[in-house]
Amino acid sequence: MNALLEIRGLAVAYGASQVLFGIDLTLAEGEVATLLGRNGMGKSTTLRTLCGLSPAPAGILAGSIRFAGEEIAGRAPDRIGRGGIALVPEGRQIFPNLSVRENLVAFAANRRGVASPWTLERVFELFPRLAERQQNMGNQLSGGEQQMLAIGRALMTNPRLLILDEATEGLAPLVREEIWQCLARLRAAGQTTLVVDKYVERLIALADRHTIVERGRVVWPGSSAELDADHGIWHRYLGV
């Protein structure tokens, strides 16, 4: 198995307070993996460090992050972004002063020369609602539409690795369903994805492998089948 992403012993601190104490996680091309854990356990910090955002680079105390054969720990976020990692961040972070269309086209790129890259048309086909709203400003969208836009924006960079941090949070059930269906479609298309989310059942159906973190440490890694079989783990580490 050819690892696209390999995190080894990642230790990270915000200033003086350390929050990650050696995270290990491997992800092969075409796989979908999750990072699970209760609130405040270090999921977002792991994802942000991966993308080169604060507390990186100064906060990285130890460990390595290899992506597509290169060490990227501590690299500037724009280099990591151009290198093929795209983040759908916690809280969506749509550009409020750019139109829907601009949010998408501003960052469009096909640096790897993918044969059938994501384009405006394909994103609109994936999320027809965005097509209707394309002239609206980012801050005029509903939460669900913003989430779709955040995913579309990331896809427009044609990433090798797509990262989603709580993409279904705060959405109405029907909209949430739309996001899950979108992720299933991306999976079927072979998009390598790392997901952080709260809906364990949906994640078991969607993903191949899971890593549970507790207070900045990996406490359980395993496959969907293993996680499905042991509901004790859910109770112990995920509070469900």
Place this chain on the structure above:
Amino acid sequence: MTQLILEQALNGFQFGLMLFLLAAGLTLVFGIMDMINLAHGSLYMVGAYLAAAAAAASGSFVVGVLAAVAGTAVVGALLEVAVLRRLYQRDHLAQVLATFALILIANEAVRMLWGDQPMLLNAPAALAGPVEIGGFSYPAYRLLIIAVGVAVALALYVVVAKTRLGMWVRAGASNREMTEALGVNVKRLFTLVFAFGAGLCALAGALLGPLLAVQVGMGESILILAFVVIVIGGIGSIRGALVGSLLVGVVDTLGRALLPWLLRGFLPAETAANLGPALAAILIYLLMAAILFWKPAGLFPARG
């Protein structure tokens, strides 16, 4: 009377456009990098001096303007890479102190190079006279400034509103981290924006040179106006800078011309003559206070 009002309104519009050339760069620097750059006015001064020197050496006003824009853009880029870049992560007090030092350094450097006396920068001879428009006469050179100002504002609008570069600048102004995560080198983008802003300052300095004196300290008074403009317009917003500049330019110019005359209508002549200019001088600050009362983040806030 109509002639006076019309003329002053045009003067205000013309001054507003030049203010916009300064405010555009200032608002982007403030908006994207959260950086207070007091030395922005110094770039305006440097531009005016470069224009005067290059025009004197070449005998051509156009050469002077072009040399000023190019030269000041280079100065701006060097300044950003050498000094300002180090200040982005610091607090506003450190930025204010350091860029205030830059003002003093720039003023002394200009004095050493060109002396204490104001420098002469003449408008091209062909534009020295007035032109007649339907029985109304207006200085040809001021019309040229208006034309150039409108053209630059339009070009800037197209770049900011229609190109990917403009989208990145706007995105960077509202959320730098996310802009970087999506692959944009905001650091380099910013050097470019800064150099561009410096070039616009120089254009304003060069064009206003023949109307105002080219002298040490010319940057400070206009800098204050430029700050008022970007606060009114909303920090980080180019559209806000344009609207704010025109508002400030017109209100300030018309106020100075008309207030003393208006007050004479219901005050003794002497009181009016004293009160008028004093009131006119604070008019734009009243305008700013009123707008901030109504819209605390300015007219067109860049951050949603």
